[in-house]
Amino acid sequence: MHHTGDAERIKQLREELELHNHRYYVLAAPTISDPEFDRMLKELERLEAAHPELADRNSPTQRVGGDITKNFPVVAHRFPMLSLSNSYSREEVAGFVARVEKSVGRTRYTMELKYDGVAISLTYRDGELLRGVTRGDGEKGEEITANVRTVRAIPLKLRGRGWPAEFEARGEIIFTKERFARLNAEREQAGEELYANPRNTAAGTLKNQDPRLVAERGLDNFIYTLQGPELPTRSHFANMLKAREWGFKTPSPERRFIGQADDVDGIMAFIDHWDSARHGIEFIIDGIVVKVDDLDVQEELGLTAKSPRWAIAYKFQAEQAGTRLNGVSFQVGRTGAVTPVAELEPVLLAGTTVKRASLFNADQIERLDLHLGDRVLVEKAGEIIPQVVGVEREHRPPHAARVIFPHACPECGTPLIRLEGEAQHYCPNEHQCPPQLTRRIEHFVARKAMDIEGLGGETVEELFRAGLIRNVADLYDLTMEQVLALGKGWGEKSARQVVDGVAASKAVPFEQVLYALGIRHVGETVARKIARAVGDIDRLMGMSKEELTAIDEVGEVIAESIVDFFAAEGNRAVIERLRQAGLQFKSSAGVGPVSNKLAGKSIVVSGVFRTFSRDGIKEAIERHGGKVSGSISRKTTFVLAGADMGPAKRAKAEELGVPVIDEEEFSRMIVE
Ligand code: IVH
Numbered sequence: 001m002h003h004t005g006d007a008e009r010i011k012q013l014r015e016e017l018e019l020h021n022h023r024y025y026v027l028a029a030p031t032i033s034d035p036e037f038d039r040m041l042k043e044l045e046r047l048e049a050a051h052p053e054l055a056d057r058n059s060p061t062q063r064v065g066g067d068i069t070k071n072f073p074v075v076a077h078r079f080p081m082l083s084l085s086n087s088y089s090r091e092e093v094a095g096f097v098a099r100v101e102k103s104v105g106r107t108r109y110t111m112e113l114k115y116d117g118v119a120i121s122l123t124y125r126d127g128e129l130l131r132g133v134t135r136g137d138g139e140k141g142e143e144i145t146a147n148v149r150t151v152r153a154i155p156l157k158l159r160g161r162g163w164p165a166e167f168e169a170r171g172e173i174i175f176t177k178e179r180f181a182r183l184n185a186e187r188e189q190a191g192e193e194l195y196a197n198p199r200n201t202a203a204g205t206l207k208n209q210d211p212r213l214v215a216e217r218g219l220d221n222f223i224y225t226l227q228g229p230e231l232p233t234r235s236h237f238a239n240m241l242k243a244r245e246w247g248f249k250t251p252s253p254e255r256r257f258i259g260q261a262d263d264v265d266g267i268m269a270f271i272d273h274w275d276s277a278r279h280g281i282e283f284i285i286d287g288i289v290v291k292v293d294d295l296d297v298q299e300e301l302g303l304t305a306k307s308p309r310w311a312i313a314y315k316f317q318a319e320q321a322g323t324r325l326n327g328v329s330f331q332v333g334r335t336g337a338v339t340p341v342a343e344l345e346p347v348l349l350a351g352t353t354v355k356r357a358s359l360f361n362a363d364q365i366e367r368l369d370l371h372l373g374d375r376v377l378v379e380k381a382g383e384i385i386p387q388v389v390g391v392e393r394e395h396r397p398p399h400a401a402r403v404i405f406p407h408a409c410p411e412c413g414t415p416l417i418r419l420e421g422e423a424q425h426y427c428p429n430e431h432q433c434p435p436q437l438t439r440r441i442e443h444f445v446a447r448k449a450m451d452i453e454g455l456g457g458e459t460v461e462e463l464f465r466a467g468l469i470r471n472v473a474d475l476y477d478l479t480m481e482q483v484l485a486l487g488k489g490w491g492e493k494s495a496r497q498v499v500d501g502v503a504a505s506k507a508v509p510f511e512q513v514l515y516a517l518g519i520r521h522v523g524e525t526v527a528r529k530i531a532r533a534v535g536d537i538d539r540l541m542g543m544s545k546e547e548l549t550a551i552d553e554v555g556e557v558i559a560e561s562i563v564d565f566f567a568a569e570g571n572r573a574v575i576e577r578l579r580q581a582g583l584q585f586k587s588s589a590g591v592g593p594v595s596n597k598l599a600g601k602s603i604v605v606s607g608v609f610r611t612f613s614r615d616g617i618k619e620a621i622e623r624h625g626g627k628v629s630g631s632i633s634r635k636t637t638f639v640l641a642g643a644d645m646g647p648a649k650r651a652k653a654e655e656l657g658v659p660v661i662d663e664e665e666f667s668r669m670i671v672e
Helices: 003-025 034-050 060-064 090-104 177-189 198-206 211-217 236-245 264-280 295-301 362-368 434-445 457-465 472-477 480-484 492-507 510-516 524-534 537-541 545-549 556-567 569-581 614-623 647-656 663-671
Strands: 074-076 109-115 118-125 128-134 140-142 166-174 220-227 258-261 285-292 311-315 320-332 337-349 352-358 375-381 385-391 602-606 627-629 638-641 660-662
Touching: 003 034, 003 060, 034 060, 060 211, 090 264, 090 285, 090 295, 090 311, 109 166, 109 220, 109 236, 109 264, 109 311, 118 198, 118 220, 128 140, 166 198, 177 198, 198 211, 220 236, 236 258, 236 295, 258 264, 264 285, 285 295, 320 434, 337 362, 337 375, 352 375, 362 385, 434 457, 434 472, 472 492, 472 569, 480 492, 510 524, 510 537, 524 537, 537 556, 537 569, 545 556, 556 569, 602 614, 614 627, 638 647, 660 663
Parallel strands: 352 385, 602 627, 602 638, 638 660
Antiparallel strands: 074 140, 109 258, 109 285, 118 128, 118 166, 166 220, 285 311, 320 337, 320 375, 337 352, 375 385
């Protein structure tokens, strides 16, 4: 065989393909034709198939997508991914500059486009892409490397030299307007529902388990920062130019995608230019980011709670469109909140067709003095959620009827209530109003909550209509027979998926369970904070409003909502049934500080304990630096004995001279 010849050819093809990829997707200046590129790629695929021992996850062949990704591991960011504070006027930008100057004196600013896409952190080690992680909550995100490899503007191997051994390149993954339009055209052809918004579609695409599909979508990328201890220069602008040499797609100074200024006038000139020029470029931007250029000055300025003091985003005014109000519908959500929705004559707005727009609440209808048939002005908040912002009174048809907020729930007829100081109307019939019941269950099964596979909105509706589920605890009593008895559309496989999915959810951590319960105002982040701070549901149920407000991020409104939730008999009953079913009601992350008190100790756990569950005590050992080991040996530091530790084990410990300690002694060890 031509072994060495093949190996060399593979290497050569990889280098050439990555070079042409770079010329095409980063420089937009290809030097070979598409068929030529494809021929080389085919040859490489053939050779790689014949030589599995030469596989390389950063080979250009990986850009078309590899195997299905089973799950996206959650990984911590080495440096948190921050957000930016927003500004909307020259005054606010001037305020930012004044704050910076007051603190560090005159300094230089770099301005860049604010890409409307999905943030990504790319780690490179020894010049190769190691992993790509989503922003997530800023502290940790999902590792989606296989999908990231398909984004052709992202280099898999760096060019040039001078890159640090390990660093992160951060940027935004976006759809170009053209690619997005093409995707929707294809979907229209196929009779599929159209996507409304490029950013959401990019986010959804990146979470797809099939990298081939991601590759087909043709996502794009811009890098907006380098992060790491040994960056090439101390100027953000200069680093962007360096990153460009290494093969990244960074903003082009020639096209004024990036610029510099020393004062407010210079910054505003850049902003004003883009406010009108933004519609003429190939991707969507929603503003301009202004950054202090000098990294040392950035460090000196530091951060506030969530965003850096050295940068600010200037957000452009949203585009508006006029259209006719055909009607208003009233939707009942999971908390009973009734939301009015404007049904509009379809209108094109900032690239998408808008048919409905949120009206938020009764006050908003009142404020707009909305009448059926009115000509209304619609704009997209953050270029996403369409909302009605005004009415052109002079175009009101004669005898138009005022839009009236209903007094009774449109779904169950119960009189609506409005709480003191709240804008929302609620249907108080929380235990019977059908959409409230189903939406609560839908929330419970959702990915970020109990993540029950095989159970989506439609299935929940179906199970509900069949009388099989009224609340979330009923899910855990579902049997194969019951699901199969639903009849058409259900088979052994789909029914099994539901029942297994429900069973698997019992392992979902307490943090998520607490969120899944759907307590009003308790979102994902707050649920996590509370779960970590409180530790378990029993403590939480016993806490007063005052105790609750002592928790980070828990204010009056949240605290009251929690107290109310647990005061309701029905909720307590459901929680009790969930507990019986085996759900996690104790934080596995544990509460309190972590120590090294058990470092270097190998501990065997045996028997049952009073204040710890079996898993809980193992966790406690690990959180204090100890190691849990399965069997007693000479290396065992001690045996932690609960009630009813077996006599055989005790004898073994004695024989090997391993000390046996009890729960109280253990508690003292980790507390003192
Ligand atoms: S710098 C310290 N530059 O906007 C902040 N961000 O609200 C680091 N974004 O999540 C971000 N274009 O995903 C920066 N040229 C740009 C950007 C940009 C878009 C996004 C980014 C971030 C969000 C901040």
